[in-house]
Amino acid sequence: MSGNWPNAVDKEVLDLIREEAERQNSNIQLIASENFASPQVLAVTGSVLTNKYSEGYPSKRYYGGNAVIDEVETLAIRRLIDLMGAEYANVQPHSGANANLGAYLALIKPGDTVLAMSLDQGGHLTHGSPANATGQLYRFVPYGVTPASLDGGERIDMDQVRDIALKERPKLIVAGATAYSRIIDPEPFRRIADEVGALLMFDAAHIAGLVAGGVHPSPVPFADVMTFTTHKTLRGPRAGAIVCKEEIGTKIDKAIFPGLQGGPLEHVIAAKAVAFKEASTPEFKEYAAQIVTNAKALAESLASSGFRLVSGGTDNHLILVDLRDFDAELSGKEAQLCLERAGIVCNRNQIPGDPRSPFVTSGLRLGTAAQTTAGMGPEQMEVIGSMIASALRNRADDEAVAKINQEVGNLCSEFHPYEGVVAQRGAAGVTD
Numbered sequence: 001m002s003g004n005w006p007n008a009v010d011k012e013v014l015d016l017i018r019e020e021a022e023r024q025n026s027n028i029q030l031i032a033s034e035n036f037a038s039p040q041v042l043a044v045t046g047s048v049l050t051n052k053y054s055e056g057y058p059s060k061r062y063y064g065g066n067a068v069i070d071e072v073e074t075l076a077i078r079r080l081i082d083l084m085g086a087e088y089a090n091v092q093p094h095s096g097a098n099a100n101l102g103a104y105l106a107l108i109k110p111g112d113t114v115l116a117m118s119l120d121q122g123g124h125l126t127h128g129s130p131a132n133a134t135g136q137l138y139r140f141v142p143y144g145v146t147p148a149s150l151d152g153g154e155r156i157d158m159d160q161v162r163d164i165a166l167k168e169r170p171k172l173i174v175a176g177a178t179a180y181s182r183i184i185d186p187e188p189f190r191r192i193a194d195e196v197g198a199l200l201m202f203d204a205a206h207i208a209g210l211v212a213g214g215v216h217p218s219p220v221p222f223a224d225v226m227t228f229t230t231h232k233t234l235r236g237p238r239a240g241a242i243v244c245k246e247e248i249g250t251k252i253d254k255a256i257f258p259g260l261q262g263g264p265l266e267h268v269i270a271a272k273a274v275a276f277k278e279a280s281t282p283e284f285k286e287y288a289a290q291i292v293t294n295a296k297a298l299a300e301s302l303a304s305s306g307f308r309l310v311s312g313g314t315d316n317h318l319i320l321v322d323l324r325d326f327d328a329e330l331s332g333k334e335a336q337l338c339l340e341r342a343g344i345v346c347n348r349n350q351i352p353g354d355p356r357s358p359f360v361t362s363g364l365r366l367g368t369a370a371q372t373t374a375g376m377g378p379e380q381m382e383v384i385g386s387m388i389a390s391a392l393r394n395r396a397d398d399e400a401v402a403k404i405n406q407e408v409g410n411l412c413s414e415f416h417p418y419e420g421v422v423a424q425r426g427a428a429g430v431t432d
């Protein structure tokens with residue numbers, strides 16, 4: 001006799017999962033913060049490890065029965081330390097936002113001054129938005145990018161970072177962004193932090209996979225703490241993680257639990273362990289390099305179709321498109337909706353100095369991590385760039401947009417992430 005659960009398959013939910021799997025397989029996913037996790041990551045996320053309470057840390061748990069769980073979490077920690085070349089790791093954050101709040105709780109006190117990238121220039125909600133706990137608990141002062149009018153403009157203004165740091169004497173400096181297409185060099189941030197006696201946190205949420213894959217400079221030797229998400233370029237389960245210097249490890253651990261979270265999600269931690277191993281392979285290095293190659297190809301295609309790219313291009317997985325040169329009437333909101341009708345999924349985004357509101361915007365953010373996982377290369381990126389231009393140019397013509405949607409379907413029938421049971425049922429191992 002095995003578990004006495006209801007026998008009936010929950011068709012309502014399974015059908016929705018199947019529908020979503022179909023959507024992911026048949027549209028072009030250009031959301032820069034998304035990716036397609038491997039079938040193994042999906043399967044492990046759906047494992048019996050979800051049943052276990054394991055508040056605390058390996059060999060220091062509040063409940064019994066954690067011998068196996070301790071091994072799972074220890075394996076994840078060890079793999080992450082190896083992957084990032086770090087001194088210390090905490091794999092429990094449920095998300096990138098929790099990793100960030102945990103790092104702040106560990107390193108600073110409410111009311112302390114923090115220097116971070118302005119939200120309207122590319123920073124994240126958790127870098128001090130007044131709508132977020134971080135903005136309510138701490139005194140954030142923002143830095144931004146150089147003016148677009150400058151040659152080589154719209155890059156993080158390191159002179160400004162230093163000037164503000166000298167004036168404001170922050171306890172913590174945050175590097176890292178959510179809508180910035182260039183390499184963020186951690187070294188000058190470290191120099192400025194040392195000069196003003198601040199700690200340095202690097203939020204690598206977007207670029208963790210590029211760092212792990214060796215195509216972006218690692219912040220680990222320079223930052224006191226590096227927070228990141230595991231589901232963006234790193235291609236693991238939806239979650240967060242932290243690596244840091246040994247001497248602040250205990251503070252970080254205490255901040256995450258019991259400071260911020262309750263029981264860790266050990267099924268997700270096991271899936272992180274799988275993803276960390278996947279990310280340590282030579283294939284992942286190739287994948288990470290291909291993401292950037294693809295982003296450059298998409299950027300070129302868009303530029304040749306008349307779009308202005310913020311900072312003139314990209315060094316990473318994402319492109320910030322300024323729509324105004326292409327069509328002054330076209331907002332990011334309208335462009336996002338039009339592209340979705342064409343089967344191309346992306347998000348509107350403010351550009352530095354955007355005259356439109358964050359809900360409307362003058363920009364689009366596009367990323368190549370997901371479609372690179374689906375097997376696409378520069379050739380497909382060029383086609384996608386033309387499809388984007390054509391859909392937006394013909395947005396009033398339903399037939400023209402529908403025709404592009406069909407071309408998108410054809411392209412995705414050749415390049416899509418999931419086959420077999422995952423494609424059919426949307427979940428590894430679920431049968432009905």
Ligand SMILES: *Cc1c(COP(=O)(O)O)cnc(C)c1O
Nearest residue numbers: 095096097124177178205206229
């Ligand atoms: C995505 C992101 C986060 C938050 O991650 P969630 O898992 O959505 O909470 C934090 N910082 C940056 C820079 C991000 O891009």
